[in-house]
Amino acid sequence: MAECVARGEEPEILFWVGCSGSFDDRAKKITKAIVKILNHVNIKFAVLGPEESCTGDPAKRAGNEFLFQMQAMQNINTLNGYNVKKIVTGCPHCFNTIKNEYPGLGGKYQVVHHTQLIQQLIDSGKLKVEGGAFKGKKITFHDPCYLGRGNGEYEAPRTIIQKLDAELNEMKRSREKGFCCGAGGAQMFKEAEKGNKEVNVERTEEALETNAEVIATGCPFCMTMMRDGVKHFEKESKVQVLDVAEMIAQANDL
Amino acid sequence: MISSIIFIILLASASYLFYKNISKIRRNILLGKDIDRKDNPKQRWETMAMIALGQKKMVVRPVAGILHIIVYAGFIIINIEVLEIIIDGIFGTHRVFSFAGVLYNFLIGSFEILALGVALGCAIFLIRRNIIKLKRFASKDLDGWPRSDANYILITEILLMTAFLFMNGSDSILQSRGEAHYIQAGSFPVSSMLSPILSGLTNETLIFIERFCWWFHLVGILAFLNYLPYSKHLHILFAFPVTYFSNLKPKGEFQNLETVTNEVKLMLDPSLTPPPPPETPLKFGVKDVFDLTWKQLLDAYSCTECGRCTSVCPANQTGKLLSPRKILMDTRDRITEVGKNIDTNNGTFADDGKTLLGSYITEEELWACNTCNACTEACPVNLDPLSIIVDMRQYLVMEQSSAPAALNSMFTNIENNGAPWQFSPSDRLNWASED
Ligand code: SF4
Ligand code: SF4
Numbered sequence: 001m002a003e004c005v006a007r008g009e010e011p012e013i014l015f016w017v018g019c020s021g022s023f024d025d026r027a028k029k030i031t032k033a034i035v036k037i038l039n040h041v042n043i044k045f046a047v048l049g050p051e052e053s054c055t056g057d058p059a060k061r062a063g064n065e066f067l068f069q070m071q072a073m074q075n076i077n078t079l080n081g082y083n084v085k086k087i088v089t090g091c092p093h094c095f096n097t098i099k100n101e102y103p104g105l106g107g108k109y110q111v112v113h114h115t116q117l118i119q120q121l122i123d124s125g126k127l128k129v130e131g132g133a134f135k136g137k138k139i140t141f142h143d144p145c146y147l148g149r150g151n152g153e154y155e156a157p158r159t160i161i162q163k164l165d166a167e168l169n170e171m172k173r174s175r176e177k178g179f180c181c182g183a184g185g186a187q188m189f190k191e192a193e194k195g196n197k198e199v200n201v202e203r204t205e206e207a208l209e210t211n212a213e214v215i216a217t218g219c220p221f222c223m224t225m226m227r228d229g230v231k232h233f234e235k236e237s238k239v240q241v242l243d244v245a246e247m248i249a250q251a252n253d254l
Numbered sequence: 255m256i257s258s259i260i261f262i263i264l265l266a267s268a269s270y271l272f273y274k275n276i277s278k279i280r281r282n283i284l285l286g287k288d289i290d291r292k293d294n295p296k297q298r299w300e301t302m303a304m305i306a307l308g309q310k311k312m313v314v315r316p317v318a319g320i321l322h323i324i325v326y327a328g329f330i331i332i333n334i335e336v337l338e339i340i341i342d343g344i345f346g347t348h349r350v351f352s353f354a355g356v357l358y359n360f361l362i363g364s365f366e367i368l369a370l371g372v373a374l375g376c377a378i379f380l381i382r383r384n385i386i387k388l389k390r391f392a393s394k395d396l397d398g399w400p401r402s403d404a405n406y407i408l409i410t411e412i413l414l415m416t417a418f419l420f421m422n423g424s425d426s427i428l429q430s431r432g433e434a435h436y437i438q439a440g441s442f443p444v445s446s447m448l449s450p451i452l453s454g455l456t457n458e459t460l461i462f463i464e465r466f467c468w469w470f471h472l473v474g475i476l477a478f479l480n481y482l483p484y485s486k487h488l489h490i491l492f493a494f495p496v497t498y499f500s501n502l503k504p505k506g507e508f509q510n511l512e513t514v515t516n517e518v519k520l521m522l523d524p525s526l527t528p529p530p531p532p533e534t535p536l537k538f539g540v541k542d543v544f545d546l547t548w549k550q551l552l553d554a555y556s557c558t559e560c561g562r563c564t565s566v567c568p569a570n571q572t573g574k575l576l577s578p579r580k581i582l583m584d585t586r587d588r589i590t591e592v593g594k595n596i597d598t599n600n601g602t603f604a605d606d607g608k609t610l611l612g613s614y615i616t617e618e619e620l621w622a623c624n625t626c627n628a629c630t631e632a633c634p635v636n637l638d639p640l641s642i643i644v645d646m647r648q649y650l651v652m653e654q655s656s657a658p659a660a661l662n663s664m665f666t667n668i669e670n671n672g673a674p675w676q677f678s679p680s681d682r683l684n685w686a687s688e689d
Contacts (some may be wrong), residue, residue, distance in 0.1 A: 017682070022681075022684075023673060023675055023677045028685040031685050048682075050548060050682050052682055054668045059664075060508060063648040063649075063650060063652065064509075064651045064665055065652065066652060067669060069511075071668060074522075075517070100506055101508065145625075149626070150506025151504050151506050152504065177631075180568040182623050185624040186661055188674075189663075189664040190571075190658050190664075191658075193575065193621060194575070196573030202571065
């Protein structure tokens with residue numbers, strides 16, 4: 001972003017990469033897929049790079065409102081400083097926080113999740129998608145809580161998957177009834193409380209029951225949890241866990 | 255004459271008692287902090303019409319949903335009959351609405367069919383709870399009073415409906431025998447089926463049965479009304495206000511604490527002049543019912559204890575201690591206890607050494623939540639146990655610094671590195687150069 005400004009350019013959209021997308025090895029691949037798609041359709045975008053900082057989502061869900069608001073206000077300062085208008089995020093948690101919780105603290109932007117952006121690009125004809133490697137494959141979609149129930153977006157990822165000519169098999173609990181992957185509410189960063197099962201194992205079991213070859217999702221945390229689940233059942237060689245953005249990038253040989 | 259007087263006394267005292275108890279609940283709810291839920295009245299009325307009146311979320315589970323609609327609609331509509339009972343009772347008349355002729359016959363006929371539906375519905379509900387033992391009703395959340403409460407309600411409804419049908423059955427036979435006072439009125443599609451049992455009886459016995467059932471119906475309804483304040487059945491009334499005051503924002507959006515905003519602004523910009531220190535020291539998060547909002551307390555009184563929330567809760571379904579239903583039930587138990595405390599101490603609360611967080615709800619429950627909103631989505635009356643969970647986490651973190659160690663390191667990482675893990679901010683762009 002800083003470089004854009006130095007060159008006197010104003011990017012159309014800011015890509016908010018998120019902490020997972022920046023640091024987690026698996027999630028970085030999602031980041032790259034999103035970048036490939038943005039480049040492919042010639043959208044002028046920028047990232048904040050080292051100036052990006054955690055949105056504060058995990059702190060807020062864990063009850064640390066101070067830390068959340070500190071993070072929020074710093075980020076809002078940065079974003080407002082660059083006069084950012086439109087943001088695409090690679091993570092439903094960043095999406096939810098910036099879209100819903102930043103406005104009250106002075107950060108008002110038009111925020112979309114990457115699956116929504118991809119759907120817009122397809123709808124407007126800027127992005128053409130053919131099935132490619134996914135044609136006829138059995139796919140199931142795991143709804144990230146903060147995209148689905150949290151913000152009511154169930155259709156965008158499904159529309160995209162259908163464009164791939166794949167066979168979308170829903171899990172027993174999907175859309176409004178979707179079952180959490182087990183990472184939300186800051187669970188990602190701690191051991192689970194005592195119980196008789198891990199949440200991600202329960203969810204992966206359900207996904208595997210659909211006989212899916214690909215478990216698709218739209219969240220780097222869900223990605224981690226579902227991959228761990230697939231490993232738990234020793235199905236890594238048969239079942240892939242992919243972000244919808246990666247599927248589009250692969251199908252288009254980007 | 256005597257019976258009219260007894261009737262009026264009963265009616266007046268039952269209404270007064272109900273008014274008194276509801277006023278106490280209202281006072282208890284208003285112990286909560288303020289929250290603005292008056293915006294968008296149009297959308298609020300619509301929500302109430304869809305969710306409370308229209309039972310939109312009940313039918314997500316079709317069997318329970320449809321049975322519930324029959325019981326609910328039947329119960330409400332049959333209460334038009336209670337209006338007649340009241341007028342008859344006061345003036346000593348009999349079937350005062352019968353001047354409506356054909357319409358009256360139609361109404362009484364349909365009440366009978368509904369009454370049968372209500373009785374059958376309640377019977378199936380009893381079977382689901384006590385014989386099939388559906389998981390959400392067998393849960394330990396309901397051990398003790400809550401389980402009996404549900405059964406009492408169902409049994410009472412069946413008894414009320416039976417009394418209604420026996421009253422009509424006797425009445426119709428007395429009508430056909432031309433007994434004085436029993437004018438020809440009404441149609442009796444269901445209760446006429448009772449005639450094999452009733453037709454052998456003398457007029458005196460039938461009059462006794464008819465009068466007994468009439469009084470039973472009336473006293474039953476009045477008793478039921480006064481039972482509501484102690485029961486989860488309060489939801490038949492509170493479902494309306496509580497859905498009106500629903501959270502209309504996206505479920506993912508959690509409220510920003512204004513008190514924190516002010517402090518954070520000061521920290522980031524020391525040039526601002528701090529406001530005068532508040533009279534009571536600032537306290538963050540929720541420890542006891544006084545720290546909750548009135549909406550959260552209203553939620554607690556409105557909970558139907560149906561357990562739909564808990565049955566979809568990922569934490570609960572994988573064996574963790576957390577149950578969103580229990581969070582609301584605990585809250586109601588505690589606010590009831592606080593209310594009683596205030597009553598016995600002449601209007602002020604005397605410290606009883608207990609708090610909602612600690613005495614009722616444990617930290618282990620709170621930390622198991624995924625903030626996934628499955629509970630709020632599943633709740634048929636739009637209640638929000640999640641907000642109570644997060645508010646209590648705020649107390650644990652900001653007042654007591656007692657988050658699990660792993661979360662404390664996550665906090666430290668965010669503070670120091672701007673990421674929940676120990677990575678340096680300068681490495682944020684590394685992905686762009688890696689292959
Ligand atoms: S938000 Fe928390 S309490 Fe509600 S269903 Fe999800 S994990 Fe359970
Ligand atoms: S909170 Fe809602 S879903 Fe849960 S038990 Fe109460 S009424 Fe049922």
